[in-house]
Amino acid sequence: MKMTFPFLDQCEVLVIGGGPAGTMAAAAAARQGADTILLERQGFLGGNLTAAGIDTIYGLYSVSENPVKMIGGLSDELTDRLRSQNACYERRNTYGAGIGLTFDIENMKMVLEDMVNESGARVYYHAFAPEVYFDEGGTPAGVVVASKSGLQQVQAEILIDTTGDADVVARAGGRYEKPGEVGPVQSCTTVFFMANVDVGQAKAFGKQSMWQAMADGVENEKYDLPRTEGSFHATPNPTMIEANMTRIGNVDTTDVGSITEAEIVGRKQTQEYVRFLIENVPGFEDAYLVKTGCHVGVREGRRAVGDYVLTREDVLEGRKFPDAVIRCGQPIEDHHSGSDTRWVYVRDHGFYDIPYRCLVPQDLTNVLTAGRCLSATHDAHASARSSGTAMGMGQAAGIAAAMALQSDQTIREIDIADLQAKLREMGAPIERKGADGKDTNCVGRNITG
Ligand SMILES: Cc1cc2nc3c(=O)[nH]c(=O)nc-3n(C[C@H](O)[C@H](O)[C@H](O)COP(=O)(O)OP(=O)(O)OC[C@H]3O[C@@H](n4cnc5c(N)ncnc54)[C@H](O)[C@@H]3O)c2cc1C
Known part of the structure; x- marks a missing residue:
């Protein structure tokens, strides 16, 4: 977009969309020392969780008799904060989606806001980003924000698209797939x-x-x-x-x-x-x-096409990747247009990795994505879209963005082992090989009951 608008703000890392993915991305980037802004079109954080009215986080644990922790770090802190307010409890999903964390929606809004504010990131509410603008060289330089203040610009070095619909990737000229045009689209639900x-x-x-x-x-x-x-x-x-x-x-x-x-x-x-x-x-x-809910619940919008596209086989075979940044054990949960819902489980009720490359949109050099606009096929997306998994992706993208800025590297050049080490330090259970060649788990809690 060539037009210019009055200047609203500038930052190093700009996160667009304050759902589970964006909230964690902003908090993670800011905690790593990046000057961070989070834009959200609603007047509160949480995305589908709070606005659509989804009351339970899945994806934090594997789906088995003996659940293993899948996501950790900022999501642990979120759980601890909700628990200290007596505003959540764990329960087993009756369809077999594993252990979920059911929470009070108003507490969730406040806790997410506290976490972002305390991280030092700045939030703008009622701030919808319909367009991206570019520098002279054609690189995305920020977004246009539509609000009651009119149309304004926010300038940034790295953009993280957590809009759920890959709005930023699409406007920045990155590749994406639109469900309904490429394969089916998951149905929406008014909760x-x-x-x-x-x-x-x-x-x-x-x-x-x-x-x-x-x-x-x-x-x-x-x-x-x-x-x-x-x-x-x-x-x-x-x-x-x-x-x-x-x-x-x-x-x-x-x-x-x-x-x-x-x-x-x-x-x-x-x-x-x-x-x-x-x-x-x-x-x-x-x-x-x-x-x-404040708006209809959206399961699937545009999916970014990244350096790697997660597939149904990756999910069901429980594939592992050297650039793993998140684990996921959620089944493929297909809300197709018929009267039922189809569930297909990961082999042996294990888990697969989501590689960092699924968060790096093709053809773009300073845009990351996380959450339900990750790079995945329709089927793989139907597994990876849970809010716990979205939080894990957001955390990884936020840290990666801060690392790129601090090391003066592009988002593709950062040291993946270093990113994985940072995630592990925070409590994210990323697999790694020990000195004996066996897979070892990170420090971090297992299921807490
Ligand atoms: C009916 C339904 C039931 C579900 N049940 C569960 C469940 O039980 N457990 C579970 O874990 N998951 C469930 N999910 C899935 C889960 O809620 C989502 O996949 C998850 O919220 C994805 O997080 P996200 O941050 O990627 O996207 P979202 O939660 O969609 O957040 C995107 C955010 O970006 C904002 N935004 C969008 N575009 C812009 C823009 N251009 N500018 C500024 N802001 C923008 C939105 O307002 C929103 O806050 C369900 C989903 C639906 C629809």
Whole structure:
């Protein structure tokens, strides 16, 4: 983009998007000493977790009988802070996604904000970045920010795209894939919350009975439910549940018309699921709808094409890479357009590595990416997109950006062993070979119960 706008701020590392990935990227870069700015279009941090209303972090542990820690460092600190506020607990996912950390959404907003502020990074809220601008040599030099202050510029040396939709990579001229054009796209979900629920009674009814009642209701044409599955979860609030049931297919999250339609359809579906729950599931008789998420939950937008593209085989075979920066044991969780969801597990319920190259978009020299716009195929993305994994990616990208600046190297030239050592020091369990040639784990906690 050639136009110039008034100057808002400048920094060394600019993180665009304050979801789980971006929040950790900003905190990690700032803690490494980089002058860091985080831009977020909402008025709070957390992305899907807080805005869409996802109440549980997955990806922190492997999915097995004896879970092993997958992500560590800043996510440990986040957990400790939430725990000290009595605002989270661990629970096992009923579909088999492993141990999750269920949290209170308002506490999550505050804890993430504290972590970023204490790191020294500067945050701008209500700051949407629709465009990238370039220096004379054609290298991305910052972004245009649209806010109530008008259109302004933020200048930066390294940009980290954590928008979930690879907005920055796309505008900077990097390669990306758009699901729906390249393969299918995961459906969107409007998450909703209901209160005054007898949660014990409702849980005792059982998921299979609820799904059967859904299927019967659809067959009898009593309810219009696109998904005859889905779940509701207890929350830290004793009478409130969070429900993940609606299904909106074929949404182009980067098209304003398509995403608007998704919001409308999601709210319509919510009314129908609320009616179904009150009329069919014991414990919901006196319940009422408290709220829907601030926006529809988006599972998949544009995916950056990086120096390496993670594949379905990498995931299912549990492949390891020399430039590993994150481990992931999440199954491929495919929310396709039918009435069910497909789950495919990593071999032996083990884990695979996400290589650093998946965070380095092709054709760009000073842009990194992290979170759900990583470089992966549709199937691999359906495993790697969990919020815990996104946090791990953000942390790795933030440290890598700071390292590049401090060593006066490009993001491709940094010493990967040094990056891995820094991650390990923070508590991230990256595999390495010991003197005896065997794989050893890093220091860090295992599951805490
Ligand atoms: C319905 C649903 C259920 C899910 N369930 C779970 C679950 O139970 N557990 C789990 O771990 N994961 C779950 N996920 C997946 C998980 O929530 C996401 O994959 C994760 O949030 C990805 O994090 P992220 O930071 O990459 O992206 P996001 O969380 O999407 O964050 C992106 C952030 O960038 C901001 N942004 C976007 N574009 C711009 C821009 N141009 N300028 C400025 N800001 C911008 C957004 O406002 C947002 O805050 C679920 C997802 C959905 C949709």
